[in-house]
Amino acid sequence: MISAQGIRLIYYFYIVIEFILNEKLIRTDKPGGMPLVDFIRYEAGLTGTKIGCREGDCGACTVMEGSRSAGKVIYRTIVSCLTPLALVNGRHIVTIEGLNGETLNPVQQAIVDHSGTQCGFCTPGFVVSLMAQCLSGDTANLSKMLASVDGNICRCTGYKSIERAVRQVWELTRLHESSSTVAWMVEKGYLPAWFTYIPERLAGIGNQPHESPVNTIIIGGGTDLMVQKADDLMFGGIEKVRSSSAPGIEFRDGKCIIPGTCTVTELLESETLIQHFPNLGKHFSLISSTPIRNMATLAGNLVNASPIADLAIFFLALDAEICLVNGEDTDRFLPLKKFFKGYKQLDLQPGELVKYIRFSLPGRDDHFNFEKVSKRQHLDIASVNSAILVKINEGKIEKAHLSAGGVAPIPLFLAETSHFLEGKEITYDTLLRASEVLQQEISPISDIRGSAKYKRLLLRQLFIAHFIELFPRKSELSSLVQILQADEKH
Ligand SMILES: Cc1cc2nc3c(=O)[nH]c(=O)nc-3n(C[C@H](O)[C@H](O)[C@H](O)COP(=O)(O)OP(=O)(O)OC[C@H]3O[C@@H](n4cnc5c(N)ncnc54)[C@H](O)[C@@H]3O)c2cc1C
Ligand code: FES
């Protein structure tokens, strides 16, 4: 069971922050809320890491973060503009300078070979992202290699030349079978030799004294807070940091328990979760980008309380329960659907933390689906998103849980539509009548992501799409496709 201690550990306020930046040990008393990118550029003088948007969108500031896990160092990309310094205590941070050798490394060479750089502003970010994928050892699949740069934007080159460079790196790395990826990459000139000594050097740092701050802004990955309140974190001198990189997802008695500190990437890497949700990769690849997924936590997604929060929508349809813990270590449980009370209003007491969520794993007769529509496929938040769980018994819907985002002030559990579906067969008529109930339950507003009318139409389409996706062989549903096509013409 996840202990309250495990959560409390992340309350540290560091007097001195210690980490390894490329090859160099850093000990600094700079504010823990200082963006890592500013430390890298203005304190350490490493200007290869660029600043584009400062909002996690462009990837120009991408660096690698190495953290110890089961005796190894796991490297992932993060955006340094949204990473407060305190979060890298005890970590290894690698910038483009840390990947430079006497000559171009094979990743840099591939970009040169295919003319994948023009002004060069984005190039360090692309190289770091691709190098992190190589370091993960997961290089056999070209699509994964291409997806590793999904958080990097280039304004001048055009992506085809970058794609060709990625393909060249894939050709070079896909067949390597060394027992140590780092050793192989050092031998082949991808990494400098000092990389080999990082695990033992990392073991000895980040254990310095700390004290609890008087005022605390709780922070998970910082991907919402650093966009919304960077100045408060910087000048308030207060912080709370991510715990260890151990995901700690538990499966017991048909239930799944996920700690609030779990990142989207850690969810995506859980083999047991994938067994129960075979489309998890497809669904969660629609959430932000690789570096943001590496940072973004479940608790942050729920507490940020955005009406379109993808994880909130996903777990609402699973009828999840949330466990909150206060200073006295007393657990408080409530259904996730009761956690959201109004626009950005939660049933969360001051000082309470999200400890974990738990839900019943889908059984053989359960069918689950998640849909999201956004202006861009990647790196974009939803205009409307929706998830559904239906349990089928003897040809009828025994249980239904439907959720939707972007159609109300909160991530919405659609209680009435869910109730309407229960006890009914899945027919053309049932779904048309249910979609009328659905329209009564929602109250979208017009905003930058679409007009209220458009969002109503979109949710109706996603609702129907759930059933077409889950029950493709149901012939009665084929005429629903025509409805979708007719809707598209409006
Ligand atoms: C470029 C970009 C793209 C994005 N794309 C998406 C997207 O596609 N879909 C999506 O849903 N979101 C998206 N987001 C939003 C964001 O990444 C997610 O909401 C993420 O899950 C937030 O988690 P975090 O750990 O970074 O939160 P933080 O910023 O650390 O915290 C958010 C809030 O949660 C509170 N909090 C954090 N941990 C706890 C805890 N354990 N207990 C209590 N309170 C806590 C914080 O105090 C804060 O109020 C995107 C963000 C960016 C920058
Ligand atoms: S500066 Fe654009 S992602 Fe950090």
Ligand code: FES
């Ligand atoms: S080369 Fe100019 S932004 Fe990519």
